Amino acid sequence: MSNSKGTALITGASTGIGAVYANRLAKRGYDLILVARSKDKLDEVAKQIESSTGRKAETVQADLSVTADVKRIADRLTSDTSITAFVNNAGVAAATPLLATDPDVHDQIIQINVTAFTRLAVAAASSFVKRSSGLIINIGSVVALAPEQLNGVYSASKGYVQNLSIALKKELAGKGVTLQLVLPGATATPLWDKAGVPAHTLPAHIVMTTDDMVDASLSGLDQGEFVTIPALPESADFDAYEKARLALAPNLSRNTPAARYGVGARK
Ligand SMILES: NC(=O)c1ccc[n+]([C@@H]2O[C@H](COP(=O)([O-])OP(=O)(O)OC[C@H]3O[C@@H](n4cnc5c(N)ncnc54)[C@H](OP(=O)(O)O)[C@@H]3O)[C@@H](O)[C@H]2O)c1
Incomplete structure (x- = not known):
């Protein structure tokens, strides 16, 4: 097909949010590289997309809790110049x-949501900066803003995604690379079944369909948003939160302790 936008590499494309991104990006003109562990499910997603959109969809099996597999995907991101997203x-x-969770589960969350996430984000960003173009979409979560909810390691991993994205955004300024951080709320995907709380058991008014979540996020991208929170009615509320955070900056590091600690008075 002639109007290709290049290739989008999507991790976790076998189900849920990643599979919908695959569909939507193909419809927008991208060929695809779909990454996950379940080869059969990836092939199914790829086949359906190829037949409905005519775009090419390659599938790559990788376990992102395994360092060698993460490096293999990172190498692909840095060496394959057809990859534009x-x-x-x-x-x-x-x-x-936290205290009721198998520590191995916490390790798994950190390996995938933090360690692999970081290596792949940096690989893509470095490669795109060299070409002064490219799109990175980091999937965080609203639990980064509400760490009292769900599991603390999960919310902390998404807090990490958020901080890394903010830092990366600063480094990418003026370098031709677009970065978006998406913070979905509860979205009806298999993630909830795996976590032992099927999405249908949550209050219906807090759960978005995966189609709506991804479509809203891509609309946010089109509107030039850096941070997209699909469910948040007023984006000004998040802007105010960021403004309050940034207003702390001049006072976070000083050569004297705050007066309330009484340390200066001792001298
Ligand atoms: N659903 C929500 O309510 C929600 C809300 C906020 C943020 N998010 C975030 O959205 C992203 C996608 O989640 P989802 O809801 O779409 O969940 P999902 O349906 O469970 O999909 C997760 C994807 O990640 C892949 N994956 C899991 N472990 C992997 C591993 N070790 N190596 C490679 N791939 C692996 C899975 O494929 P395989 O199992 O085939 O490997 C699957 O394709 C996650 O980062 C999640 O934290 C979800």
Whole structure:
């Protein structure tokens, strides 16, 4: 097909949010590289997209909790110059309290949501900066703003995604690369089943369909948003939160302790 926008590499494209991104990006003219562990499900997604859109969809099996597999995908991001977009989406969650969760589950969350996420984000960003173009979509979560909810390691991993994205955004300024951070609220995907709380058991008014979540996020991208929170009615509310955070900056590091600690008075 002639009107290709290049290739989008999407991690976690076998189900849920990643599979919908695959469909939508193909409809927007991207060929695809779809990454996950479940080869059969990836092939199914690829086949359906190829037949409905005519775009090419390659599938790559990789376990992002395994360092060698993460490096293989990072190498692909840096060496394949047909790749013009990267959706850093693969993730795992837990919904149980910190102290009631198997520490191996916490390790798994950190390996995928933090370690692999970082290596792949940096690989894509470095490669795109060299070409002064490209699109990176990092999938965070609203639990970064509400760490009291779900599992603390999961929300912390998404806080990490948020901070890394803010830092990366600063480094990418003026370098021709677009970065978007998406913070979905509860979205009806298999993630909830795996976390032991099927989405249909949540209050219906807090759960968005995956189609709506991804379509809203791509609309946010089209509107030039850096941070997209699909459910938040007023984007000004998040802007105010960011403004309050940034207003702290001049006073966060000083050569004297704050007066309330009484340390200066001792001298
Ligand atoms: N659903 C929500 O309510 C929600 C809300 C906020 C943020 N998010 C975030 O959205 C992203 C996508 O989640 P989802 O809801 O679409 O979940 P999902 O349906 O469970 O999909 C997760 C995807 O990640 C892949 N994945 C999991 N472990 C992997 C591993 N070790 N190596 C490679 N791929 C792996 C899965 O494929 P395989 O199992 O085939 O490997 C699957 O394709 C995650 O980062 C999640 O934290 C979701």
